[in-house]
Amino acid sequence: MTTPAPFKEVPHRGLITIAIMLATIMQVLDTTIANVALPTMTGDLGASQDTITWVLTSYIVAAAIMTPVTGWLSDRFGRRELFLVSIVGFTVTSMLCGLSWSLESMVAFRVMQGLFGAAIVPLSQTFLLDINPKERHGSAMAIWGAGIMVGPIIGPTLGGWLTEAANWRWVFFINLPVGILAFLGCAGYLPRIPRRLRGFDFFGFAMLSLGVGALQLMLDRGGEVDWFSAAEIWIELGLAITGFWVFVVHLATGRDTFIDPRIFADRNFVTGLVFIFVIGIILLASLALLPPMLSRLFNHSTVLTGLIMAPRGVGTMISMILVGRLVQKVDARVLVVTGLALTAWSLYDMAGFSPQMDDTLIIWSGVIQGLGLGLVFVPLSTIAFATLEPRFRTDAAALFSLVRNIGSSIGISIVTVLLTRNTQINHAELSAAISPFNPNLSALSPAAAAGNPTALAQFDQLVNQQALMISYVNDFKAMMLVTLLAIPLALLLRKPKAAGAGASAAVHMD
Structure with missing residues (x-):
């Protein structure tokens, strides 16, 4: 085991923390803020009560599939660069969600929003641990945890107020100023991290993605189709078990897996x-x-x-x-x-x-x-x-x-x-x-x-x-x-x- 290098003080730590938390809260809010706006979206997007739930499902599944690969992407392209791209992508796709003209366009933009937003939360936690010495880790995780846990609580209330006071589209448009401020703060002060090249385990990623994606689909769609009385749920359960089982075996026996065992x-x-x-x-x-x-x-x-x-x-x-x-x-x-x-x-x-x-x-x-x-x-x-x-x-x-x-x-x-x-x-x-x-x-x-x-x-x-x-x-x-x-x-x-x-x-x- 290599001895870690001594901690190096990071300038502008307070500003970096504010910018990181703006991005984190923006992403976490989107897991619940759109829920209360679904009934209003139904008529505007020409959707039914059954199909409008794909606005939530598409985002959840896309984010779940992309989250495990965050480590490899940050090593390959740079942690700072990945975080900045994630903020920009999430902000732009949020604006596109607000401009959606049909259910198909909304689901497509929500998938993109989930793909870009997946890395924000794990990278924000990593950055806060990196820029603080060990004795400040508790305080750093308190700040990070406040955003993670309070965000889902205020999301439905904020979404309901925006929908009633303005329009459901503002549930997504509100991310625009927050995303711009977060990007400017991170681009100006976030430290650069040396890249670490490593090969990509396509098979392992495919199996984990299959397991996670099928499981999330099953959990999100189960209530709509009466769970195991529908063939769809049995298929998704089988795919989830297969994906997770093969991934675990591959992780235990393979070499250079994209998650180090x-x-x-x-x-x-x-x-x-x-x-x-x-x-x-x-x-x-x-x-x-x-x-x-x-x-x-x-x-x-x-x-x-x-x-x-x-x-x-x-x-x-x-x-x-x-x-x-x-x-x-x-x-x-x-x-x-x-x-x-x-x-x-x-x-x-x-x-x-x-x-x-x-x-x-x-x-x-x-x-x-x-x-x-x-x-x-x-x-x-x-x-x-x-x-x-x-x-x-x-x-x-x-x-x-x-x-x-x-x-x-x-x-x-x-x-x-x-x-x-x-x-x-x-x-x-x-x-x-x-x-x-x-x-x-x-x-x-x-x-x-x-x-x-x-x-x-x-x-x-x-x-x-x-x-x-x-x-x-x-x-x-x-x-x-x-x-x-x-x-x-x-x-x-x-x-x-x-x-x-x-x-x-x-x-x-x-």
Whole structure:
């Protein structure tokens, strides 16, 4: 193992950080900001309710396929150059998305947007680790994590406001000034990194792309086609298993693979991948559940829903500011366990939701969950890379982002399926009690017991409401169990000092 060079101070570190985070937030926002604009897009683009979802699917699949190859592209063309091209490409394709005239043109531009945007998040993490000395890694990851985690929270609210106040096209046009500022800042101050030529493993990339692309298609399309009752899902599942299996065998037996298998020898990094997978499930799955719940059960508008969920982002910001300072003084494993415990507590509170309550418990549980996820994300992002050699950092950051995104997709799919199925089951069980032979029904509503259509319709509405609420509660309980089961994994993490100091003592420009 080579001894790392001493850290060299990077000028204009503050300006570089601002420019990098502008690009990162711009990209992360686009994972959720367009969701609320889909109904408006449907008419303008001549699409149906089934086909408009390709606006989201095309972006997700394209970004997932391109994320793992970030390390090779940065070595081949230069990390700085790749980041600048990604910002320009993402900004230009965002403008083209806003100018789309049909569903086909929108999907084509969204694919391009996903391809260009895939490298932004892993490269931003790599740059922030590179330009900061080891003792500032916690603070750097706090800043980076704030953008990664707060972005999806404010995305739907910002998208809803832009759609109502102006037009759905501004959901994409808003990226133009942000992208220009990010490009100018990065072009002016981002340091150049020496290139490192290495061959490209086309076979390995093709197999991983097949696995990731098929899995993302399956997870995104499953709800639309009733999952395994459709041949499409079985085909995509088979392709995903085949792609991942062949890639793993190729990685274990091949030479010069585009992802160095020695990355997986680092226990902290592998454990970090497992944790970030769980965080992906909890963060975006809960975000996927709460807005429709507030709309369907509490009749809240998009703007009011955003205001109610905003404290969750505030909790995350506060937590990350504090943990950025604590991570150098407190054992990261203690912070991770504390964060998971707070997250489980918030989900326990969410399991107590009812249609008759006000918004206090929703806000309070959101703040606790924001605090918990922030406590987990920053030390996890720091310790996962603390014992990893700097030359593996870009590949590792790409895998880190990929696993987080896959976790998010799987989490959203699981809670959505459970919500739909449990609602049907709960409705059937509750409605079974609506019978003229039930004395409680006769005492409560003689008209319903006598078969009055208006009274029965009112009872059916109440049954639908209760069945849906019970299903949401069941989802929150399931997520709480996943969180609790992840806590013992913290024992697998090692303190950076316990690992070879030579591998992690200094952070430098490769």
